[in-house]
Amino acid sequence: MNLQESPTWLGSAKLQVDGKGRLRHFLSIEGLSRRLITEILDTAESFASLPEQSVKKVPLLRGKTIANLFFEASTRTRTTFELAAKRLSADVLTVNLPTSSAVKGESLLDTLRNLEAMHIDMFVVRHGQSGAAHFIASHASPHVSVVNGGDGRHAHPTQALLDMFTIRRHKPDFSALVVAIVGDVTHSRVARSQIHALRLLGVREIRVIAPRTLLLRHLGELGVRVFTNPCEGLKDVDVIMMLRLQRERMDSAMLPSGLEFFHVYGLTPEKLALAKPDALVMHPGPINRGVEMSSAVADGPQSVILQQVTHGIAIRMAVMSLCLGSHAAGRERLHE
């Protein structure tokens, strides 16, 4: 989350939006306007009712090819992108790539050029290095769109938007909301994207609750209030967004054990009672039960965790169709 370390995404506004203000790539929440974010959420709304119909497909992207470039394993995210693409009637190609691929090497560019020559329309990129999706987008041919499926510690923007979508369905007035993000903010691309999205949508207050060792130094600059005591931080909040404890991303010295973390920060019915009575409980999944929260909370009436999964498909359908629709050739088809 150190902006200095990966300057490539600073120009992401220009990269992500075309001359007519339409979505071309979807790389990070930074660089997008509130209008565009709202357009994505509204488009997702039209897809969210599809699963209740007996035919869950629409022919919007028929004849398009979407390639999943996953340099980092992620069954859940890959699966939801694949389902989203199939429900838009696109063809999906899974490209097996060595997870060791350096993001900026000559050979990656050669691979991209080859896939472009096969007339792939969209790359969904997941990579362990921050800035990977931006790098690929900045080298992509004009007919190709890039969607960031998570890059390093930088961003996971479709996750952030499905979170916003889930909040909006329950509490449509963002300006009235106090939202707490709990956990390892420093190492979380999810948190970074969430904070940017919440600010853009104008929430009243964003709180970050974490052990001192897991806090980002310059967090205040992002416009958030920092708490190390969860009992203070959770008081009267409308939404609690738990982060997944990313053990593999932390230096062992900074790492509290799962049990220690749970003891102080884990969400229990008692801690949840400090929030507003109708506060939403969210988690990007998969949950470490007994670490980030107790099962009573995960499966309780305030949990919207499975709704987040459902909405993830609608959001990805929206992002994919808007990106491909913004191209001259595709635009007409959307309005057929």
Place this chain on the structure above:
Amino acid sequence: MNLQESPTWLGSAKLQVDGKGRLRHFLSIEGLSRRLITEILDTAESFASLPEQSVKKVPLLRGKTIANLFFEASTRTRTTFELAAKRLSADVLTVNLPTSSAVKGESLLDTLRNLEAMHIDMFVVRHGQSGAAHFIASHASPHVSVVNGGDGRHAHPTQALLDMFTIRRHKPDFSALVVAIVGDVTHSRVARSQIHALRLLGVREIRVIAPRTLLLRHLGELGVRVFTNPCEGLKDVDVIMMLRLQRERMDSAMLPSGLEFFHVYGLTPEKLALAKPDALVMHPGPINRGVEMSSAVADGPQSVILQQVTHGIAIRMAVMSLCLGSHAAGRERLHE
């Protein structure tokens, strides 16, 4: 095949059939009525002629998503389920799962809840533990169907039905048939399902032929005649169903070598001559040539082994379309 060890499937009748007597899950032959089994066979008949047409697809399950949950490797079964789903125009999702997954763990339920939240319509489950498919079905949401693709030593019901379908095409009057099942009955989920299906369809006599060490103690209770001498057991039978020697499932002490097995039980032209002249030779595949049977028999005029493979797709199409058709939303589509 010890009924005591896995009590979960005892209530499978209620699990498999909905309030209107229609198929909801397909888990085991036990719990299904002769009427339902016959409905599946008749439905498969309508799909069996599709491959001869130039377009082998029907749009019955367009817009449905079927997830293959294979906790146990099985290229053949996975392939036929995938083909069946695609020929019904469904979208197929292959979910990579660790083969070590405990079937009743919290994490499996979380995985299922997540897939359900993605609006998967059907899980095809293959698992090394008996009762896995029943467990998953008993925890599934109302909109999801579960099909058993083989679980532990318990059941492999689509295999049994494709066998019945193959027999019926050649010898439609089950009440006149004497059927011999030859091989490792104790460790075979295929045998268990075959015996239940044959009894339900009312064959005249079921014989089990196996070395004493491979025989189930209480086999008599299943209503079968037991032979250890193949020359006696094969006499005048109408159908010979060879089992695959499952070396990996047996304790080494009980295991006759492939050559030893072949010497006594392996089907040769000489042993086959003991059966009726038009007796069918069947095998669930893949054949160990020179172990369960000689190539002269496997490739001979009485072998219907490749027909079994062909019919496996029609049976799986029937099971899938009936399960999904039994849901309110889907039912109408089948009759569009």
Place this chain on the structure above:
Amino acid sequence: MNLQESPTWLGSAKLQVDGKGRLRHFLSIEGLSRRLITEILDTAESFASLPEQSVKKVPLLRGKTIANLFFEASTRTRTTFELAAKRLSADVLTVNLPTSSAVKGESLLDTLRNLEAMHIDMFVVRHGQSGAAHFIASHASPHVSVVNGGDGRHAHPTQALLDMFTIRRHKPDFSALVVAIVGDVTHSRVARSQIHALRLLGVREIRVIAPRTLLLRHLGELGVRVFTNPCEGLKDVDVIMMLRLQRERMDSAMLPSGLEFFHVYGLTPEKLALAKPDALVMHPGPINRGVEMSSAVADGPQSVILQQVTHGIAIRMAVMSLCLGSHAAGRERLHE
């Protein structure tokens, strides 16, 4: 490239073409007539404009199932065949096969019989052993077509045809062309297929340029001019086809290091200047930059390397649709 070592493909004319002179299997350039090759190129022409349209699919092979049998890893070739099949609306099945599979074993034939019983319409075969695709085609059922996706040192005929297609788009009069093939001709199935295709299409002169250790003894019999000095061989040629240095296929003793090879044979702007000013630079990919050619040439104005990738899909669509169209049932559909 020793014709003696794999006699199975000598009868490939009869295997590849049916009684009415139509394509049934596509195994090697040998055995095909100039008329048939031209028909494939012309058919590919009709598919080459598809990617520029918003819907890149045609329903020609709807309801057909194409199985990729890749006994040898090849992401690029597998991907282009898969894309070609999907853009023809066929269903694609990827069959995982052990790369150690012996090509002529009983178990391979059993696997084939099983897949045929599932009513697969086409096998795309890639195998490390020469003659594998011919062997499979010679044992295939009448309703199945086999396409060679590369076998041992023998042939890679779709690669050769996409090369011819690319040349023809730039220089339609083959009889006027001098073409140089540069690199490890002995171990290259690509080279073998290219030479046969170029001869069949009647080019004026074929040159082979390689170190003495990489030259085939009886190369002269194939009707090519042999050069060990690239400065002589490249003089005034119209087309330069670089081969990929296949390190894994060479005896280490015969192997010049990448740097050594580049020093003498690698294509640099200086060497390229010896050819005609509008000479085409081709490579089957993936390029070893700094070995077969410098980046200045690979990315230069005379390079048509990415066009080759694009045309590879059109050629594979043409081969697939012609093979399946030559069957009675399919033929009518092509002309619907």
